[in-house]
Structures are given as structure tokens and as C-alpha cells.
Amino acid sequence: MFFHITLERNMQLHPRHFGPHLREKLVAKLMKDVEGTCSGRHGFVVAITNVEDIGKGLIREGTGFVTFPVKYQCVAFRPFKGEILEAVVTMVNKMGFFAEAGPVQIFVSNHLIPDDMEFQSGDMPNYTTSDGSVKIQKDSEVRLKIIGTRVDATEIFCIGTIKDDFLGVINDPGAAS
Amino acid sequence: MSLEPFNRLVRLAARAFYDDITMKGDNQPKAGRGDNRGMAVVVLDALTRRQWVREEDLAKALKLHSKQLRRTLRFFEEEKLVTRDHRKETAKCAKVFSAAVAATGDGQKILKEGEEKTKLHTHSYCCLDYAQVHDVVRYRLHRMKKKLKDELDSRNTIQEYTCPNCGKRYSAFDALQLVSLTDDYFHCENCNGELVAESDKLAAEEMGDGDDNARRRRREKLKDMLQKMEEQLKPLTLQLARVKDLPVPEFGSLQAWEARANAAARASGDSSAVDSTKSSQGQGYGGTPMPFLGETRVEVALSGVEVKEEDTESDTKATAVKVLPPWMIKQGMNLTKEQYGEVMPVTKMDESSAPIDDKKSKDLKEDEKSRQDEYLKAYYEALVKRQKEQEDALKKMQQESETSRASKSDFSNGDSEVHAERQVGMKAKREDDENDDVEWEESPPAGNTGGTYKLADLNVEANASSDDEDDIDWEEG
Incomplete structure (x- = not known):
């Protein structure tokens, strides 16, 4: 069965992407990371339909990576017994x-x-x-x-x-x- | 539609499925006195003898506590055997319902107590939903059979595999890992031996170790159970088959049913009002399902109209039978000719003033063409004239009602019908809300000026016929 759900994920972004296109970079990375993956709870993430919210980034000490909490909507596919x-x-x-x-x-x-x-x-x-x-x-x-x-x-x-x-x-x- | 086969179905289903269901609250585990098995059957049986019934009344009739009954009914509602309706009502509404119940004549006289109270009480009503009962029972049987059969065929079981060498067990979920690229078999992860499907083993050898025996016993048991089920539920399945092609009795919603029952009661009650109430019934409830009409009681409004007519007619008409306005006449109604307004005027004519009528009717036929030419001119003149004279005319009309009636009713048959109605309406001023022409044209006869009178009549005829068409639309819609 297919579901349209909202999920959250903490994205780590390399400092080299910081700049005017940070947001686009973040979304592109999110798609690359998430689409096609499978989680036991939600099933397969088929496609991201919308990025709802990108929270405040947090710079990690030492590496310089920044963690963004990202809220996104996606189509998920999960098979059920009896389906x-x-x-x-x-x-x-x-x-x-x-x-x-x-x-x-x-x-x-x-x-x-x-x-x-x-x-x-x-x-x-x-x-x-x-x-x-x-x-x-x-x-x-x-x-x-x-x-x-x-x-x-x-x-x-x-x-x-x-x-x-x-x-x-x-x-x-x-x-x- | 006969209820009996369906009632039998309900009774059979009750005994088959709800015989040993206890309707206990969660908190009282005491046996003996609290044991109310079989109550469900009693309640269902009682419901087969009723249509819509107020739950309090049912409780009283069954000598059950209303709480207990409500719990049972809620259970049946969940089981989809029973439809329930709750509404807030005053004593008056309750009375309407009681009347309806009395009308269905199921031998249940509702005790009319507490009717003087005007407070709103929430009352619950319940009724068997035969269509749904039929479906539910069929579905239940289907599910039972399917479950047993599936289990018997081990249809939905997940295959298990064992390795004959090391005894390791796998399930079909591991299939992906077990597939070998070299041949068609599954291979053990440990020893690479060929796996054997579990049930194959069962089928292959009958000398059983304990596990196999258990499985075989279980199989036997299932088969037995299936056979027993078919046997014991045979009356039910037979009844289902019998009922299959019958039209399902349908009581409709509580309000619709109540209205219908009341109307039926009235129809069978006083014969004088039969047709009018029936027709009101047809318009209000049958034609357009309007939920609130059940309480507002259309016939009250109609009786208002009727009263009006009666009042105005009483001085002119001697007979008691009322003329039905055309919009109330439906196909299939049993109306006397008086009620169509056909015969009445003719008889009148004979009695009172035949000579005048004859003249006028002759005039009409001869002048028909010339009249049409004259008509427009004269009509507008007449309009102005009549406007002034109208007041006088109305007064006169009262006095001259006999003659005017006669004079108007002497045309061909279709005409006379129309006129009779017009006449009624005119005096009641019922047409005030129609277009002005009609009102206008009707005053002339009272004035007794011959020329304008004819013209006016022509117009009336035309209008009336168009009205009639409208009426037909009404009835069909």
C-alpha cells in the first residue's frame, strides 16, 4: 500500500556546500540519501514530494559539518499481509x-x-x-x-x-x- | 412483501450465532443470576414481531431492564443486525410515534404516560434491518467456511524447510538466501545440503512422529468441524436460499416509517378524509423525502387550505365532498367525480338556472372566432373596468353565487372542470398568488356583462390548460 507521509531527518552537510545554493544542495542530497531506501517502519521511500521545513543548522565541532533537521513529505510503499x-x-x-x-x-x-x-x-x-x-x-x-x-x-x-x-x-x- | 421468511431467517440466525452470547458488563463476573445467555435470542425474536419500536417500550414488553436491553441492542447494532435511531423529542413527538405504532397494529398499545411533560428527552428506537441481516448472515457463513477450508488446505501457511543433514530449519522468508544458482533446489547455508519442504514430508510418509500426528489430528478435526457446520447450519442456508430472490422488507428511516404508518392509519380511519390525506402523503413523504416533514405534519397545512375552501364553499355548495385542486390529484388515486370537480357544476346547473346557461353556451360556440379577435381589445378595456368594479363584484358575487356558478359551469366538459376549480379558488381568493390575469378574469361573471365575460372566460380556459400541464409535471417530478 502506498502512503503519503511526512518524515524528518537530520542532514549533515559538508562545509563546501555553504553558499548561495545551500538549500538546493541540501534538498538534492536528501533525495539522493532517502529515495529508494527502506525502513521497517514506513516501508520503501519511493519519492520525495515536498520539503516542508529546514530547521536551523548546527555546526558540529571538529569537522565543520552542519546538521540540518529537515522535514519532508514522501510517498512510501509498504506491503501488508493480505494485500x-x-x-x-x-x-x-x-x-x-x-x-x-x-x-x-x-x-x-x-x-x-x-x-x-x-x-x-x-x-x-x-x-x-x-x-x-x-x-x-x-x-x-x-x-x-x-x-x-x-x-x-x-x-x-x-x-x-x-x-x-x-x-x-x-x-x-x-x-x- | 411478506415479512415471514425474513423473520424466520432472523430467528434462525439468532439461534445459530447468538444463542450463548452473554451480555454482561465487564465488571460483574458472577454466574447464575447474572447469566443472561439466550437474552439475545429473545430480543431478536421480539424485534421480528415489531417494526420500529422505542427501546423503553421494548424493555417493558420484555420485562428487561432498559440498560440491559440497550447493551444487547448496541451489540446487535455493531453486528449490523439492527438499526437504531436516537432523537430528542417532546411528549408530542412521542405521541406521533405511538400513533404510528398503534397504526401498524402489531398488537402493541403504547402506554401514554408522561406525555404532559414538555421537556426534551432523548429516545432511542430500534428496528431490524432485514437487508443487512441477510447480507451479514451470508457473509458470516462465507467467512466461516473460508477460514476452515483455508486451514484445511494449509493455504495461507508459510512453508517451512528443513535440512535433512544438519536438521536446521528455514522458513519461506529465508528463500532469497537459500536459492542456489546451480540447480532448482534450496540449499542449506551450513552444509549446502538440499532442503526438504516440511509438508512434503508429511504427505510422503504416514508413519508419524509426534508432530506429524498432531498435524494429522488437527486436520481431522478441521474436516469434522466443517462437516458439522454444514450440517447444523443447513436450515439457515436453506432459508437464505429461499429468501434470496424475495424483495427485502424495508421500513425506511424512523421518520419515514412513522409518517407512513400514521398516514396509513388515517387513511383507514375516517373515510371522508381518505383521499386528501393520501394525496398529501404522496406529495410530502412519498414524492420528495423531506426529513422534517415527519414532524411538521403536512396535513395540518393542507387542512388549512381545505378549511378555507370549505368556508367559502359552504354557502354556495350543498354537498360535502370537496373538489381536489389538480395539483393534489395523483395517478392511481381513487377519486369520485365530484372530487375532480366534474359532475358537481353540471348538477348545479340543472337544478338552478338552466336557461341562462343554454344561452351562454350557444353564444360561446358561435362567437368563438369573433371573440378571439375582439378579445384583445375588449380584454384591456375590461381590465381597467374590472379593476374598479372588482370590489363591488366580489360583494355581489356572494349574493349571486348561485347564478354565477351556474353560468360558469355550462361549457364543455373540460371547461367546466376547470371552472369549478376556479370558482372555488376565486372565492377563497386562493389565486392571489397566481398571476393577476386569472384573478381579473374571474371577476367579470360577477359583474354580469356578457361580452367581457366571454372574453374573460376564454382567457381563463387558456390559462387553466397551461396550469394543467404544470400540474402534470409536478406529479411526475
Whole structure:
């Protein structure tokens, strides 16, 4: 799920940036530092939309670095248990398949793949129904439900299932070509 | 719409799901006397026999403490079985409600006590929401089944893996680290052995160690439970299926219901006022849902109009039946012709002054074209004239009412209908708020000048017809 939230961060700025463009430098650094990171609490920071407030800088003794408290708004993405996501399959093996929904890695084990789909090894490992009408392979797009998340300080990993109503392949590149 | 299948549904659901629910406060754990299991069922059953009911009355009827009842009802409100409404009201409002309840005739006579008080009290009302009950019960069954089935299929469980060599256990969350680049299997981080999925093992071998046995037992239990559930809830599911295609009884909000019930009571009560009240009903409550009309009671205002009409008519008309103004007439109403204002004037005409009428009607037909030409000129003349004469005319009119009525009512049928209404209105000065023309033109007959009279009449006709169109719009909107 996506959230638009306000976060705070203390930014350290090197003295060489002090000058007329200090503010722009600070914002650029903030974007570079924050976008794409993941925190266990808020999920992935997708993009900064607005810098609300930059507080008074504090010069650190010895180094000359200045610490600015910065308040910014950002779009954050955090997967939840029970959420339905659309993801792209990245790897298929006998134990199941891995998929990515943006920055989030999702594993779907073979027990959570419908029983009528069988693993086919080979050049392009895939899961296929007995009549061959549905095929899950690398780069397939699937709709899946998250049944578990493991949230670390810097990483979120999910377990998904496609063994439910309306889940499964939504766009098969193999079928199109 | 019959309530019975839905009531049965509610009763079944009550027994299935709310049988052993205790409505206890958090602070009294004492058993025995405080044990009020089954109360929920009693309350729901009582509600199936009522529509909207004031909670105090319900409490009295069930011989429950009102607090206890309120707690139960709050619970049901959370369960979405019951809708509640709270409002501040005086004794008078309460009376309106009581009347409504009496009208529904569910055998419950509300005790009218404390009505002399004018203080505002907050009263709570409750009512079963059948549509929602239907949905809630279905959803509940669906959830129960799904949960059991999911667990049975171990659908939402997270896969576990063990290493057969070193016995280390992994869960699917570790999958990313376990993937090997060389083959399709997961490999142990310690010994690089191939991992085996836990449930595979369960499926593979039946000779169980303790863990497996437990799991199998659990499976059995789940299966058993699912079967039992299907069996025991069968009456409920059957009733759901029966009710599925029936129209859901809808009582509407408290105010709407109250208004409807009262109106129905009145309709069945005094027959003389049937149609007028019904039509007022249609306008006020049925046509445009206005929340406050329930209390302001539209028919009071209307009765004012009616009284006015009656007063003015009483001296001219002998019959008691009132003519309904066209804007009150709706499709599907059972009106006598008198009420449409059709027959009345004709009979009058026969009685009183037929000869004059005949003349005039002839005149009308012959002169119709010439009149139209004449009309504009004469009309404006007449305007000025009549303005002066109006006062006199009105006075005269009182005296000459009989003749004037007759003279006006002698046209073709459509005309006469219009006229009858105009006549009524004219005397009541009801058209004061309409455009001036109408008022104007109606005074001539009283003046009894033949030429202008006809002209004026023509105009009346035209206006009236346009009015009629308006009326139709009204009713449709």
C-alpha cells in the first residue's frame, strides 16, 4: 500500500556546500540519501514530494559539518499481509517462484501455486497447467496475495500465494509472442 | 412483501450465532443470576414481531431492564443486525410515534404516560434491518467456511524447510538466501545440503512422529468441524436460499416509517378524509423525502387550505365532498367525480338556472372566432373596468353565487372542470398568488356583462390548460 507521509531527518552537510545554493544542495542530497531506501517502519521511500521545513543548522565541532533537521513529505510503499499486488516474475525454480512488485521481493512457494500447475524444468523453467493454457515463467505478470511479510530494518521480504480466487497470471509475455 | 421468511431467517440466525452470547458488563463476573445467555435470542425474536419500536417500550414488553436491553441492542447494532435511531423529542413527538405504532397494529398499545411533560428527552428506537441481516448472515457463513477450508488446505501457511543433514530449519522468508544458482533446489547455508519442504514430508510418509500426528489430528478435526457446520447450519442456508430472490422488507428511516404508518392509519380511519390525506402523503413523504416533514405534519397545512375552501364553499355548495385542486390529484388515486370537480357544476346547473346557461353556451360556440379577435381589445378595456368594479363584484358575487356558478359551469366538459376549480379558488381568493390575469378574469361573471365575460372566460380556459400541464409535471417530478 502506498502512503503519503511526512518524515524528518537530520542532514549533515559538508562545509563546501555553504553558499548561495545551500538549500538546493541540501534538498538534492536528501533525495539522493532517502529515495529508494527502506525502513521497517514506513516501508520503501519511493519519492520525495515536498520539503516542508529546514530547521536551523548546527555546526558540529571538529569537522565543520552542519546538521540540518529537515522535514519532508514522501510517498512510501509498504506491503501488508493480505494485500493483493501485481508483480513481475523474476525467477522460477522447483521450490516456487520469485516475483518483484517494485522494490519488494516476493516468494511464492510451490505449495501456494494451484495444484493443477506443474513445474516444467528446462531452458525456461515454468509452471504450466496440464492443458498448457496458463504458464508462469520469467517476466510473466502475476496477481498475488501476500500472506506473510518479514520486515527487517533495511529490507522487506514477502511470501505470496496465487492459490485463491482471481489470482494468477494476468499477462503472459510468452503467449503474446 | 411478506415479512415471514425474513423473520424466520432472523430467528434462525439468532439461534445459530447468538444463542450463548452473554451480555454482561465487564465488571460483574458472577454466574447464575447474572447469566443472561439466550437474552439475545429473545430480543431478536421480539424485534421480528415489531417494526420500529422505542427501546423503553421494548424493555417493558420484555420485562428487561432498559440498560440491559440497550447493551444487547448496541451489540446487535455493531453486528449490523439492527438499526437504531436516537432523537430528542417532546411528549408530542412521542405521541406521533405511538400513533404510528398503534397504526401498524402489531398488537402493541403504547402506554401514554408522561406525555404532559414538555421537556426534551432523548429516545432511542430500534428496528431490524432485514437487508443487512441477510447480507451479514451470508457473509458470516462465507467467512466461516473460508477460514476452515483455508486451514484445511494449509493455504495461507508459510512453508517451512528443513535440512535433512544438519536438521536446521528455514522458513519461506529465508528463500532469497537459500536459492542456489546451480540447480532448482534450496540449499542449506551450513552444509549446502538440499532442503526438504516440511509438508512434503508429511504427505510422503504416514508413519508419524509426534508432530506429524498432531498435524494429522488437527486436520481431522478441521474436516469434522466443517462437516458439522454444514450440517447444523443447513436450515439457515436453506432459508437464505429461499429468501434470496424475495424483495427485502424495508421500513425506511424512523421518520419515514412513522409518517407512513400514521398516514396509513388515517387513511383507514375516517373515510371522508381518505383521499386528501393520501394525496398529501404522496406529495410530502412519498414524492420528495423531506426529513422534517415527519414532524411538521403536512396535513395540518393542507387542512388549512381545505378549511378555507370549505368556508367559502359552504354557502354556495350543498354537498360535502370537496373538489381536489389538480395539483393534489395523483395517478392511481381513487377519486369520485365530484372530487375532480366534474359532475358537481353540471348538477348545479340543472337544478338552478338552466336557461341562462343554454344561452351562454350557444353564444360561446358561435362567437368563438369573433371573440378571439375582439378579445384583445375588449380584454384591456375590461381590465381597467374590472379593476374598479372588482370590489363591488366580489360583494355581489356572494349574493349571486348561485347564478354565477351556474353560468360558469355550462361549457364543455373540460371547461367546466376547470371552472369549478376556479370558482372555488376565486372565492377563497386562493389565486392571489397566481398571476393577476386569472384573478381579473374571474371577476367579470360577477359583474354580469356578457361580452367581457366571454372574453374573460376564454382567457381563463387558456390559462387553466397551461396550469394543467404544470400540474402534470409536478406529479411526475
